[in-house]
Amino acid sequence: MVQRPLLPAVGLAAVGGGLLTASFEPLALPWLLPLGVACYALATRDLSVRRSGLVGLVFGVVFYFSHISWMRASIGPDAWLALSTVEALFYGLLGLAVPVLRRLPAWPLWLAAAWTTMETVRSGWPFSGMPWGRLAFAAIDTPAAPAVAYVGMTGLSFLLALAGFCLARLGEAALTRTGRRGWAAATVGVLAVLVTPAVAPYGVEESGTTTVAVVQGDVPGPGNDILWDHEGVTRNHVDATIRLAADAAAGRVPRPDFVLWPENSTAVDPFERGTVNAGIREAVAAAGVPVVVGGLVDDGPDHVLNQGVVWDPVSGPGDRYTKHHPVPYGEYIPFRDLWNPTFGALALISRDMKSGTRTEPLRVAGVRLGDAICFDVAYDDVMPPQVRDGAELLTVQTSNASFIFTHQIEQQFAITRLRAIEAGRWLAVASTNGQTGVIAPDGAVVASAEPRTTAVLVEEVGLSAALTPAMRLGPWPTRLFTLLTLGALVSGAVAYRRRREFDGPAQAGPTEERPAPSPTPSEAPVV
Structure with missing residues (x-):
């Protein structure tokens, strides 16, 4: 694998964390959310597992320290530092999985499932966790908000993450000039699923x-x-x-x-x-x-x-x-x-x-x-x-x-x-x-x-x-995305290992001359 320079990746991750913070109150600019998520995917692209984890951690630090900055003044800087650090680590752990998941076809789907699972885990652990910062929580007053009645908070977070990762994949396709139409269609399709409930909101009959x-x-x-x-x-x-x-x-x-x-x-x-x-x-x-x-x-x-x-x-x-x-x-x-x-x-x-x-x-x-x-x-x-x-x-x-x-x-x-x-x-x-x-x-x-x-x-x-459909689904979306994540990690790990074995150790450059082999006794010159 050709490693990208680390510094630009870190900078892009920091930008993405800032964009995600701006999606929530007090700025409440939710249209920045897919861009922030896309930055996460692009920042961790073509990196080793360790470097991707580091870049993911930078994203988490910028996002979470600013997202709950209210804790610094209200509860205390020690509590703010401790909680923000713990929550930021989860984005670093997800970063460790990115190189593995990117080995799979349609990686935005699997990465969105992993992001959603990460949100679920950090919302309940350690101790009682901290749900603040789930993608779904930024969707109020947007056309995506009515979708929560159909798919619940977990399902809405998945769709928002998928939209951001499809946007990132579309950007990569545009750079390489391959698959642009397919990923453009996929991105539009996810956005259509998100906003369709705004046209047909689910109504509950009152008794x-x-x-x-x-x-x-x-x-x-x-x-x-x-x-x-x-x-x-x-x-x-x-x-x-x-x-x-x-x-x-x-x-x-x-x-x-x-x-x-x-x-x-x-x-x-x-x-x-x-x-x-x-x-x-x-x-x-x-x-x-x-x-x-x-x-x-x-x-x-x-x-x-x-x-x-x-x-x-x-x-x-x-x-x-x-x-x-x-x-x-x-x-x-x-x-x-x-x-x-x-x-x-x-x-x-x-x-x-x-x-x-x-x-x-x-x-x-x-x-x-x-x-x-x-x-x-x-x-x-x-x-x-x-x-x-x-x-x-x-x-x-x-x-x-x-x-x-x-x-x-x-x-x-x-x-x-x-x-x-x-x-x-x-x-x-x-x-x-x-x-x-x-x-x-x-x-x-x-x-x-x-x-x-x-x-x-x-x-x-x-x-x-x-x-509502969301209430009928109950915890099943969480279970589904957890299973998808586990399956994707296993499959991606196998593909990642095979790719590393196929790549093998670094080969000599094409202009480097090989040393001439020593002659065998039968090839020795006659004196």
């Missing part, structure tokens, strides 16, 4: 309606610290709910069927007697309807639960949803029995948050409700299983106060809107101080509250038990 009130109470003080005055946070939500009840009684707003509070609307155990518990009871009694409270619930001396609790005005607290994906080193310390840090911000995590496993929808005012708490919305194993188990309406309870001065809230809201399209459900988002909103099944935002304000949104929303 009824309900009226939900979504409360954003706001956070006192600097606005980015729930614990600065956690009782004040709860009081804000109590007072807003009481005003809502007065407005409903006066006919100024419709009377809701239930009220949704955000995550950390109570930062202490809401079941313990005290001002927080009393405030909740006061608000629920005034509303006269169930309130879904977001609270931190004690679970012994060493653990805590992050829960959404259905609080009924008659029977009191009932059904609960527990957050599935607590944040490592943010809400729990992995392997605490081996390493128990007592320094910096880690020292504040005195108890580990347990993970929930519930997929059965909550029952709220006669509605089967699929709930998610904060980062849960980005994981495929939270909302989709609840929808398949009968959820008629979706809610997200989130506390984005730590990120309120960053672009994290915009990225999370974009993911949330895609979840509504994927499930074909109305979705209500309650945040402590932003972004709060009500989202239609087509991803449109029908109501929203200004960040860092106290607001109540009252909206009639539709209910449905029907399933």
